[in-house]
Amino acid sequence: xxxxxxxxxxxxxxxxxxxxxxxxxxxxxxxxxxxxxxxxxxxxxxxxxxxxxxxxxxxxxxxxxxxxxxxxxxxxxxxxxxxxxxxxx
Numbered sequence: 001x002x003x004x005x006x007x008x009x010x011x012x013x014x015x016x017x018x019x020x021x022x023x024x025x026x027x028x029x030x031x032x033x034x035x036x037x038x039x040x041x042x043x044x045x046x047x048x049x050x051x052x053x054x055x056x057x058x059x060x061x062x063x064x065x066x067x068x069x070x071x072x073x074x075x076x077x078x079x080x081x082x083x084x085x086x087x088x089x
Contacts, residue, residue: 005062006063008062008063009061009062009063012062012063012067012068012071013062015071015075016051016062016067016070016071016074019047019071019074019075019077019078020044020047020051020074022078023040023043023044023047024044026040026043026081027040027041027043027044039081043077047074050070050073050074051067051070054066054067054069054070055067
């Protein structure tokens with residue numbers, strides 16, 4: 001049985017994957033260089049629990065406002081991280 005998804009759900013799923021993959025890349029960089037290790041360990045964990053909780057409450061709907069707010073929250077964290085790196089260099 002295949003589940004069809006509309007383009008809105010696909011785009012929100014892709015938007016959720018991007019910060020998660022970037023956080024995994026940051027984790028590898030942080031562990032290799034021993035910088036920001038606590039943040040790099042915590043951010044993917046918070047994303048997993050945040051996405052799981054919001055999807056559970058939204059009953060699997062990727063276009064639900066809880067899931068959208070979780071995605072946008074992770075983009076705000078990403079923006080703050082970029083600002084921190086720019087400020088430090």
